[in-house]
Amino acid sequence: MNGEQWIDPEISRLREMNLERRLVMYPSSGGKLSIGDRSYLNFSSNDYLDFANHPLVIQTAAEAAERYGMGSGSSRLLTGTLDIHDELEGRIAGYKGYPAALLFGSGYMTNAGVVPSLVGRHDSVFADRLAHASILDAITLSRAPLHRFQHNDVGHLNDLLARQGRGKKLVITESVFSMDGDIAPLREIAGVAEHHEAMLMVDEAHATGVFGPQGSGLIRELSLERAVNLSMGTLSKALGSYGGFVACSEPMRDLLVNRSRALIYSTAPSPASIGAALAALGLLASHPALSTILLHRAALFRGLLQRAGLNTLNSQSQIVPVVLGDNARALDVSRRLRERGILAIAIRPPTVPAGSARLRFSVTLAHTEEDLIKAANIVIAEIQSEKPL
Ligand SMILES: Cc1ncc(COP(=O)(O)O)c(C=O)c1O
Known part of the structure; x- marks a missing residue:
């Protein structure tokens, strides 16, 4: 369109820096999703108490x-x-x-x-x-x-x-x-x-x-x-x-x-x-105990990641970051987790400071302890098996 010639170079510049964003459609909301015939654990939802679908x-x-x-x-x-x-x-x-x-x-x-x-x-x-x-x-x-x-x-x-x-x-x-x-x-x-x-x-x-x-x-x-x-x-x-x-x-x-x-x-x-x-x-x-249960589950998940040596910063809540640093690396690990049924969208600058791209895991009550142990093991395995980019 007339006057919009500057947009394509702008988007290309973002793409080159692995900073381009796209809207991806999901069929529903919450911490567990069915997409096609596959089920996913969604760690990119802030529906912490699983109330959105209550x-x-x-x-x-x-x-x-x-x-x-x-x-x-x-x-x-x-x-x-x-x-x-x-x-x-x-x-x-x-x-x-x-x-x-x-x-x-x-x-x-x-x-x-x-x-x-x-x-x-x-x-x-x-x-x-x-x-x-x-x-x-x-x-x-x-x-x-x-x-x-x-x-x-x-x-x-x-x-x-x-x-x-x-x-x-x-x-x-x-x-x-x-x-x-x-x-x-x-x-x-x-x-x-x-x-x-x-x-x-x-x-x-x-x-x-x-x-x-x-x-x-x-x-x-x-x-x-x-x-x-x-x-x-x-x-x-x-x-x-x-x-x-x-x-x-x-x-x-x-x-x-x-x-x-x-x-x-x-x-x-x-x-x-x-x-x-x-x-x-x-x-x-x-149900006043719901938030305590959530924090307890988050601590379980975070403990597993920390014991495997992953960098979860000073997380003390249901939000558990795993800092990977490089934008391309965060995108790559996120993509590989998705293939294994885990949604953890890569968070990149300017949302976080440059050089601190990460996966941000939001633990929700839709995730059982079993789900969290399974997810932590997959995350650890994928990060430990990374080949240099
Ligand atoms: C710290 C903080 N404040 C405010 C907001 C905005 O809240 P809402 O999503 O309801 O616009 C968010 C959500 O992204 C947030 O993380």
Whole structure:
């Protein structure tokens, strides 16, 4: 097409660096898939609790769609706020231990909606070097200068806060890191933020449903609700639905309702997604051991890989990376695992730092202990039998 001549060379350049991405279709979602006549263990799904296909989650979503319609039809500030949104916000606030909560269209939109409502070009943001792209994009959108601290390095954060304190200060970290599966020193980060009178926002996208009482997250597990101003999470991973939220104080929620462009200028989340999330929270309340079982299985899988000498970084969660380094190598091992019934999509830059391409295994409750032992043995065998590229 006219004006698009630059695209082919751009894609070729990505291909040469083994960085081209393609959309691959799957017939269903979840930790176990049947494709044609073969079954696969899928380690690239964030459906950690296997809720996306849970009959109660699906039924509650269907009932919500029947009652409210498939779409909410309007933005929250017009006629898009339905009583089911209010119900879920109340449930999330209680679940997370905060006075209030606010829903957004997705986790990405939550970050994009919150950060620019809090800081602008005359303020300062401090974020972990491995913070998720949605956090970085949110900061860009805010126009606030970004100071990145070394991964999980509280001393570095403290130095930056002491030296770069322009305007309002906002510290952002994840609690469970999406690509490394390790955990932030939240208590220490909260102490430093408080000392410098900075606001603290914690992205619990991968901790929600997995850590803390009934999977309520690490902030709650560590009783840091009063030290963390904004507890961000998503409905799209362990809760098996789609959408995002932030739990916070009442005044903070009022501010976001008035300022957050991702909330104001976008249609309210679909009632079906909200119904599904309500059912997922109900399941967590009635089966509080689910997250412990998940973490136990993840530890089993990680232990097997570690004992075979694979580099799983400091993973302490259901996310278990195996760092391979080279992009082509990660693609090759991923392809060979697929041939043996294991889906672990290669994660390459810019999603992870250059030179740290990896396979990222998400353990889910769809994986039995037997599945995990079998998968670990295959992964170990494939990596150990690698021929130099
Ligand atoms: C740390 C983190 N934050 C936010 C998001 C975005 O969440 P969602 O998938 O609901 O947009 C993700 C998901 O990729 C994530 O890993």
